[in-house]
Structures are given as C-alpha cells and as structure tokens.
Amino acid sequence: MTRPLGIILAGGLATRMGGGDKCLLPLGKGRVIDHVVARIAPQVAGLALNANGDPTRFADLDLPVLPDSIDGFAGPLAGVLAGLDWAAGQGATHVVSVAGDTPFFPRDLVERLRSATDADHPIALAATPHPDRGKTRHPTFGLWPVALRGDLRAALHDGLRKVVQWTDKHGAATVMFSVDRQDPFFNINTPEDLTFARQMLTEGV
Numbered sequence: 001m002t003r004p005l006g007i008i009l010a011g012g013l014a015t016r017m018g019g020g021d022k023c024l025l026p027l028g029k030g031r032v033i034d035h036v037v038a039r040i041a042p043q044v045a046g047l048a049l050n051a052n053g054d055p056t057r058f059a060d061l062d063l064p065v066l067p068d069s070i071d072g073f074a075g076p077l078a079g080v081l082a083g084l085d086w087a088a089g090q091g092a093t094h095v096v097s098v099a100g101d102t103p104f105f106p107r108d109l110v111e112r113l114r115s116a117t118d119a120d121h122p123i124a125l126a127a128t129p130h131p132d133r134g135k136t137r138h139p140t141f142g143l144w145p146v147a148l149r150g151d152l153r154a155a156l157h158d159g160l161r162k163v164v165q166w167t168d169k170h171g172a173a174t175v176m177f178s179v180d181r182q183d184p185f186f187n188i189n190t191p192e193d194l195t196f197a198r199q200m201l202t203e204g205v
Contacts, residue, residue: 070157
C-alpha cells in the first residue's frame with residue numbers, strides 16, 4: 001500500500017457547543033484544528049478538510065475544503081466519501097480519516113491502521129479498551145480503500161448513517177490503542193471538554 005491521503009472530518013453541526021466550528025476554537029497557541037493538522041500531516045501523503053458551508057473560513061489552512069456530496073448532514077460517512085472521491089482524483093488507493101475535534105490522537109495512527117489491513121480486512125478502525133464491553137471503537141478514525149467508494153455512496157443514498165453498520169459488512173479490522181493518562185481519542189463536544197483539553201495540553205499530552 002502506498003502512503004495514504006488524509007481527510008479531517010469537520011462537517012458536523014456542533015450542537016452541544018452551540019453551533020459553529022469546534023475545530024476553530026482556541027487551544028493553546030493555536031486552534032483545535034491546528035493541533036489536528038500538526039498530528040496528521042506528517043503521517044499522510046496529502047491532506048484535505050471535509051466541511052460544509054463557506055470554505056473561506058478555513059483559507060489560512062491552505063487545504064482543499066471538501067463539502068459532503070450527500071445532502072442533509074449525513075454524518076461522518078459522508079465526509080469519508082468526500083475524502084474517497086478526492087483521493088480517487090489524486091490517484092490514491094486509500095484515505096485515513098481523523099476527527100477535527102480530537103486534538104490528541106496517536107502520532108502512529110496511520111502506521112498502525114495500515115498494518116491491520118489485508119484482503120479480508122480492507123478497512124481498519126481505531127479502538128480503545130473499555131472495562132465493561134471490551135472495547136470502544138472510534139469510527140471517525142479509520143483507513144478506507146478508494147475501491148469501496150461506490151459501495152459507500154450507494155449505502156448512503158439508501159439511508160445508511162451508522163458507520164459501524166457499513167464497516168462491519170466489509171470485515172473491518174479493529175486496532176487497539178492504549179489509554180495511558182488520558183484517552184487519545186478524547187474529543188471536544190462541550191465547553192467543559194474544551195477546558196479539559198486546555199489542561200491536557202499544559203500537561204504535555
């Protein structure tokens with residue numbers, strides 16, 4: 001597998017933050033999105049942002065801004081599809097997705113997702129241990145083959161919205177990441193989460 005492209009998923013409605021773009025909230029010396037870009041850019045061959053609305057609000061990032069091609073805020077899979085369509089135009093075979101509101105994900109994310117895929121497991125999703133149910137999957141953090149974009153498009157047009165319902169159909173592999181001091185897939189949903197993220201940043205997470 002050649003080095004994949006990357007897509008940052010930032011197309012949600014951010015209702016628990018009162019709307020707007022969570023990824024543009026201030027965090028440390030930059031914004032949440034700046035931390036996300038700093039983590040994923042070294043791991044991929046190229047990078048784009050999935051977001052809806054006026055793309056000029058992201059102009060300073062100097063990244064392609066890809067809107068959903070499925071109407072009605074169809075969820076993260078619509079963002080994955082936008083990334084796959086973009087990657088197909090670039091001649092790439094795979095895309096790695098990361099969430100735009102999760103600034104502390106692993107720096108070896110892509111390497112480990114790539115190592116988990118094979119002919120029987122074309123998709124790989126990140127997960128962390130859970131004391132009760134064994135694991136928590138983080139389906140916005142995945143490795144996706146461009147070859148499945150037609151299948152995904154059809155599923156979305158048929159009304160599919162739940163990520164794992166589609167990935168399980170295709171035998172997705174699960175890659176477990178450890179939780180040391182904090183969950184590396186902690187995401188910012190509320191003002192309290194943003195305060196906690198600032199604390200994590202000062203602690204060097």
